[in-house]
Amino acid sequence: MTSKRLLSAYTWLFLAFMFAPLLLMIVTSFNDTSPPSVTDWQGFTTKWYRFFWMPVEDLRADPVLRILDRDRFAQCFGNSLTVAGVVVPLSLLLGLAGAVMLTRWQSRFNSVLWWVLLSPMLAPGIVLGLSALVFWGRVGVNGGLFTIMMAQVTFIAGYPMLILMARLQRQPVELEEAALDLGASPWRTFRRITLPFLAPALFSAAVIAFLASMENYNTTMFAKGGACTFATEIGAMARNPNGHPPVINAVGTIIILLTVAFAVGHALLQRKERPA
Amino acid sequence: MSGVSLNSVIKKYGDVQVVHGVDMQIEDGEFCVFVGPSGCGKSTLLRMIAGLEETTDGVIQIGPRDVTRVDPSERGVAMVFQTYALYPHMTVEENMGFGLRMTGHPKAEIKAKVAEASRVLKLDDYLSRKPKALSGGQRQRVAIGRAIVRGPEVFLFDEPLSNLDAELRVEMRVEIARLHKEIGATMIYVTHDQVEAMTLADKIVVLRDGRVEQIGKPLDLYNDPENQFVAGFIGSPAMNFFSGTVANGAVSVPALGGQALPAPASASDGPITVGVRPQRLRLAQGDSHEVDLSEQLGGVAYHYLIAGDGTRMIVEAHDQSSPQSGSRVGISVEDGEALFFDTQSGVRLR
Secondary structure: OHHHHHHHHHHHHHHHHHHHHHHHHHHHOOEOOOOOOOOOOOOEOOHHHHOOOOOHHHHHHOOOHHHOOHHHHHHHHHHHHHHHHHHHHHHHHHHHHHHHHHHHOOOOOHHHHHHHHHHHHHOOHHHHHHHHHHHHHHHOOOOOHHHHHHHHHHHHOHHHHHHHHHHHHHOOHHHHHHHHHOOOOHHHHHHHHHHHHHHHHHHHHHHHHHHHHHHOOHHHHHHOOOOOOHHHHHHHHHOOOOOOOOHHHHHHHHHHHHHHHHHHHHHHHHHHHOOO | OOOEEEEEEEEEEOOEEEEEEEEEEEOOOOEEEEEOOOOOOHHHHHHHHHOOOOOOEEEEEEOOEEOOOOOHHHOOEEEEOOOOOOOOOOOHHHHHHHHHHHOOOOHHHHHHHHHHHHHHOOOHHHOOOOHHHOOHHHHHHHHHHHHHHHOOOEEEEEOOOOOOOHHHHHHHHHHHHHHHHHHOOEEEEEEOOHHHHHHHOOEEEEEEOOEEEEEEOHHHHHHOOOEHHHHHHOOOOOOEEEEEEEEOOEEEOHHHOOOEEEOOOOOOOEEEEEEEOHHHEEEEEEEEEEEEEEEEOOOOEEEEEEOOOOOEEEEEEOOOOOOOOOOEEEEEEOOOOEEEEOOOOOEEEO
C-alpha cells in the first residue's frame, strides 16, 4: 500500500516538475509587471498579448512595451515562416526519397546509408550551423535565410524519413508489385498506390518538420548571419540583462495552446480514420 | 495466349547464387506447378518470370517474345499473391478493374470485363465491398478476378492457398482447376504442397536448391521418379527408404526382414538405396517388425513399423485392421514395386 502511495506521489511530483514552469509562465503572462514575476502580483492584464496588435499610441505610452521593436519581431516571425515554407517541402521530398530507397531498394549498403542519412539528426546543431556557414561562405553565400534553410534541411529531413520509413515498412511490398504486374508503370504505381498510403504519414511529417523548423535555435543561430528568425529573436529578447519582457511569456502561452490544439486535432483525426 | 520458356536462367543475390541455370518449356495453355521445399527457389523463379526479380543471366521468353529485361507491366502476366495484395482503399470492383484502368481502357470495357470475371468467380454480391469485409476465400477470388480482368497471356500464382484453412484450400483448389479449364490460359503455380501439385498440374517442376530435379506429368513423377529426392517428395505419405546390398543380381534389404528383391540391371555389387511406397508394402504373417503405432481412419490405415535393425517405415493399408502397438507383424513387398537409387548420388537405378 505504501509503495503504491509512493508511486503516485512520485508521479505527481514528476508531473509538477514538467508542467509547473509552464503553468507559472502562463500565470505571469497575465501579471502586470516586468520582468515577469509570480510573487509580485500587480494585477491582471492582457497587454502582453495585446502588444502584437495594440495601437501605436498605446504602445508608446507603456514604459515597458515602448522599448520593444514590434516591427522587427513581426519581420523575424515572417522570416521563420519563409524558412519553414522552404524547409518543410524540401525535407518531405528528401525524406520521402530516402525512405523509399531504404525500404524498397535492397542493397547491402542500406544500413550504412541509414546511419549516414540520420547522422545530421544526431550531430550537434552548432556543428551543422557552422558547417553550413563555412561551406556556403566558400561558395560566396553569406549567412542569411538561405544558409538557415540549408542548415535546417540537413537534419530536419531525417524526421520525415523516419516517419515515412515506419509507414512504408507497414505497407506490404506486394501491393506495389501487384500494380507493376497489372500493367502500371513504376511512376503510376508510386502515385496511385504508395503515395495515397503515405498521405497521413506525410501530413504528420510536415507538422513535425514545421515545428522543428520554427523552434530551431542553435543551428539557426550559427547560420543566420545578419538575419533573424522567430526563435533567435525570442532568444535575443530573453537575454535582456534587466529581465525579459512578459511578452515572451505571452508568446510561449500561445505556442502551448497551438501545440495542444494540434495534438488533439491529430488524435481526433486518427480516431476517425481507424474504424473506417 | 502463349507458352513460357526458360533458358539457362540464373539468379544471384550478390555473390550468392540461388537459381542455377534452369531450363524449361511450358506449353501454351498448360498448368505448370513449381513444387519443392521452402528455399528451393520456386518463388524466386516465378517472380523472375513476372519481372519482379531481375534475372542475372539466361533468357526468359513469353510466347515468341524475349522478356528477360522487360518491365513487369509490359510482360503480359498477372500474378496472384499469397497475401492477395488487394488495395484496401478500393472496392472489389475497383480492385478488379485496376489493371485495365492503369492501361487506360475505356470505362465500359472495364465494367464488362469485371462483370464477366465476377460472374465466373461468383463475386457479384460483393462488388461494392471493401476487401476487409470479405473472408479469406473471397479475397483470394477477388485477387484471381483481378488477374483475369487483366487478360494476361500467363497467370502466375504464388502459393495462393497457403493463407486459407484446410477446408477452403480444397474448395479453392477445385475452383482454380475449374478456372483453368474454363479460361484455358497458361498458368504457373508455385506451392510447397505436393497434393496441390499433383491435383492441379499438367506438368510438375520439382525444384531443390535452385535446380530442377525433374519435370514431368504428375503420375510420371509419382511412378517413375528420376532420383531419390523426387521419389521422396512426391506422394503422401512419403516413400520409405531402406539401405540394401546388391550381390549376385539380388538386393537384400535387412529392414524388410531379409526379403531379397531382384536387382536393377544397372546396379553393381555393393550398397544401394531401396524405396517402397507405403501403398506398396503389405502387412503379412510373421514377427520381423514391431508395430510402433497404428492410425485407423476407416477407409485407410497407416501403420508405423520398426524393423529389427531399427529402420522406421509406414505401411498404408485399405482395410480396417488395427494391430496393437508393440505387437509384432511381418511385411511383404511385391517384385517390381520397389525402386532403387544410388546411395551416393540418389540417382535412380533401373
